[in-house]
Amino acid sequence: LSILHFNDVYEITERKKEPVGGAARFASLMKRNIYDITKQTGERPLVVFSGDCLNPSTLSCATQGRHMIEVLDTLEVDVAVFGNHEFDFGVEHAAKCIERMTSTWLLGNVIDKLTQQNLGGGMTKHIIKRNNGLKIGLLGLVEEEWLDTLATVNREDLEFQDYVERGREVAAELRADGADLVIALTHMRWPNDIRLARMVPDIDIILGGHDHEYGVKEIDECLIIKSGSDFRNLSSVDLFIRNDGCVDVKISRYDVTREVEEDPYMLKIVERYTSVLEKSLDHCIGVVNTSLDGRFKMVRSRETNLGNFVADIMASVTRADVVLINSGTFRSDGVHSCGNFRLHDLMTILPINDCVVTIVVTGKQLLEALENGVSLVPKYEGRFPQVSGVTFGFNPGAPPGSRIVRDTLMVQGNPLDPTREYTMATKAYVARGKDGYTCLSKCRILTDPDSGPLLSTVVRNH
Structure with missing residues (x-):
């Protein structure tokens, strides 16, 4: 056979x-x-x-x-x-x-x-x-x-x-x-x-x-x-x-x-399927001065400049305290060279229609979300978090749910307060509790998840 x-x-x-x-x-x-x-x-x-x-x-x-x-x-x-x-x-x-x-x-x-x-x-x-x-x-x-x-x-x-x-x-x-x-x-x-x-x-x-x-x-x-x-x-x-x-x-x-x-x-x-899109996708929407790493083995296991780039743009637009994106968002599985950044590059990286939403989380819920994000490492899972406004370290050898090194967890440069409320910008997909982020599904929503701006549009406008 x-x-x-x-x-x-x-x-x-x-x-x-x-x-x-x-x-x-x-x-x-x-x-x-x-x-x-x-x-x-x-x-x-x-x-x-x-x-x-x-x-x-x-x-x-x-x-x-x-x-x-x-x-x-x-x-x-x-x-x-x-x-x-x-x-x-x-x-x-x-x-x-x-x-x-x-x-x-x-x-x-x-x-x-x-x-x-x-x-x-x-x-x-x-x-x-x-x-x-x-x-x-x-x-x-x-x-x-x-x-x-x-x-x-x-x-x-x-x-x-x-x-x-x-x-x-x-x-x-x-x-x-x-x-x-x-x-x-x-x-x-x-x-x-x-x-x-x-x-x-x-x-x-x-x-x-x-x-x-x-x-x-x-x-x-x-x-x-x-x-x-x-x-x-x-x-x-x-x-x-x-x-x-x-x-x-x-x-x-x-x-x-x-x-x-x-x-x-x-x-x-x-050629039949791509001809209609070719002209619009070849349009240059900006210039990047360094290569952006979107390889799955990188973006699903550690901080990357591509994750930082997109998360920082979301932070700038929403003015949220914290941004959290599941790394399954990034679909190119490749390194994008410096130089002209075309619409095709953007759509290769962010092809899914993801709406940006802002929710209110407690410090405790933020910690739970981050624990979920690193819970399956070393598997290259899409729940791994790319973030802005928050810094943390984690121990992949520790039991899931106890991997975040608490002394390293900072929000806007200050230690995490478990009882304080923070605004978080994320995707509607994550806010609905998908990819294991169930701790976020009951959070108060500040922007409509069904009519918010598409993440790809937010990046393109930037």
Whole structure:
């Protein structure tokens, strides 16, 4: 069995830095692999995708991710698992987009209480019978952490089933259905994929997403593969089932560089969707005198100049005592060179329509918010805080909830007063308690979260 795997694709245009990616070059690489494998084995490879395509991206601001229907269908995706960003425009919108795709979408451990169905209409399991008689069982699993990030879904309307317990159940069902090989498509962080591999021996291989760095790990004879992001990487996985039932695996990594030719058909799709936006996005809105670091591994683990830049602008506009932004706000996952700063750069960094709001917090609530922000370090989680008006240190080795070093916590240069009220500028998303910031959901709101200025507009105006 041969499998082609990729995950977490946002921008369909290529970037300047190698590997440049881009849907057109990626499609060329994909088609070449499909052709070569089919010619070599006599059977087409299985194409699978591990979530996140409808958002966030510059184009999604205009299409709400609908352009990805045509893109994924052109890539001939067979099976996929939902990612958290599939729901950025609502559950109903996600379900409609998925219905229009030719691929089968899985999500077997989150129940929508409103419908009593799997969230988004995802299937629990799927079996594919190959021409050689091999039966492949697939299941889709996600982690609980990203349920807190869903801006359009009330967490109370969702029933989460532990991915290990659910994985055991569904994998056993697939084995009972005659599956020779069980593959889990997941959209969760490495530690959770590792736990799944250790705890569910019926799963032969995990093809994951959510993390954006390419990686392969073997845990207790179960392989976990994550294939990068943004059309920059592709994995070819060849599996051989021996007579004793053991599985031999060969993994080939492909990087989408400029040496890969663009596929003409996909290039037309890309040009059609991007031509309308190109002229306006190329407009220079300012000049920056230093590189701005928006790499996920940086902005989701420490103070960065990009985080400071945006947070300080929010402080200037709102005149709040404190600014707190969840680092999942910053979507570019790259370094932005000094020089002309174009509208395209801004929309790459801040593609999501986030409204700026001002709320009133007590010192105690501010401390709770910061504790939440650093609670999952060293995972590169989007809840990590970028701030202005407040300084603090934290110990990542301390228990979650007790990581902030209290003596370092200062607001406007003064020690935090737990009983005092402070004004905080943040995003409506955070103020509603998303990304684990539940301590802020009951705070008094000074500005309307549904009609406040967009964060990208605030930065552009600055």
